[in-house]
Amino acid sequence: MTQNIYDNAGFFAGYSQLRRSVDGLDGAPEWPTLRSLLPDFDGKRVVDLGCGFGWFCRFAREAGAQDVLGLDVSANMLARARETTSDNVILYRQADLESLDLPTGAFDLAYSSLTLHYLKNLGALFATVHHALVPGGHFVFSAEHPLYTEPGPDYLDEGPRTSDWLAEGVVKQHRTLATYLNLLIGAGFAIDRVEEWGASREQIAAHPEWKIDHRRPTFLLVSATREG
């Protein structure tokens, strides 16, 4: 099982105070770009892989989704998600994405925000998502950009990286951008759009608390379609 850092008390307390935790999607600077990659939600069946506090699940529901399943490994986050959701079309379930099982052709859209870089076996998850989508279904995700996980000279050396963000010893899996894309293609997805998102110069100037002094990308955003 992947490290479940969100159930570490110190990490959870720190994470809960981030703007994206307090203000939801509008508190996430990459959200407008990620939103632009998403299809129409009307009548769609949606699964959120790493749903956290449920902000996206509630957004999808308000945008017209017919069924929404939010999955997360963290009991802490699911408890908060359930507390703040009053809509029984949204179902939250605890699941380890490293060993996920989903029914065949059960979803029109799979979504994941800033979760995939924690997973060791991404190829297996992509295969699971592929068979869980209908043909023509969409898979839209964000992940920490490889240049953020590994900004140094070792970009091509894939594997775990340990950082001290909100807690000590947070483990992320570094893989190259090419690996993300080739795993998707290998699982049967067509790549529709790739975004290397970084704060604009205006955002950097307006948010000194981000402590960002570069124009390297922070997040990788991808939209893909299940073929055939």
Place this chain on the structure above:
Amino acid sequence: MTQNIYDNAGFFAGYSQLRRSVDGLDGAPEWPTLRSLLPDFDGKRVVDLGCGFGWFCRFAREAGAQDVLGLDVSANMLARARETTSDNVILYRQADLESLDLPTGAFDLAYSSLTLHYLKNLGALFATVHHALVPGGHFVFSAEHPLYTEPGPDYLDEGPRTSDWLAEGVVKQHRTLATYLNLLIGAGFAIDRVEEWGASREQIAAHPEWKIDHRRPTFLLVSATREG
């Protein structure tokens, strides 16, 4: 017109002494990976965008291609290519890839090695390549990797970068990996494979003359297919 650095006498003299100029494809460390992205050549009509000394054109011909067109902006390089080619199935033609015109559906494979990073208007070239290929035709290219053109903190700021490699003031166009892929997708290509090629630790140890002390990628290799 793009800077034609290959017709600069000093640059051309230096370039002519590189191992990839003397030994051809086998002198290029990325060639085995690029080769693995290429389709079968038998009976194929091939265009090489930036053919240089014609090494790939001759390879394609020997591998069974039926027609081979080599295009380059450099008169110096085309003269050398013609001198070393004794096969009238291969045609060499001077062309500026910034304003290229090609006949519709005339090729099964378009190839380009380490040329695209010199071009300002890549979207126009991709559109030209798309209409010049038959549906299902392949486009395989290498380019300088964006992290090699721009290894510093300004990765997301696209535009010209000037370096002093073999001659002073060599201008390359920096664009992100996402931009390469989105331009291809926008032109109607499906992405088949993306490789971020960098020398292995073994190659770095065996070639101190490369003066490489990092595992960041040097070249971007992409294979794509013309859809529908």
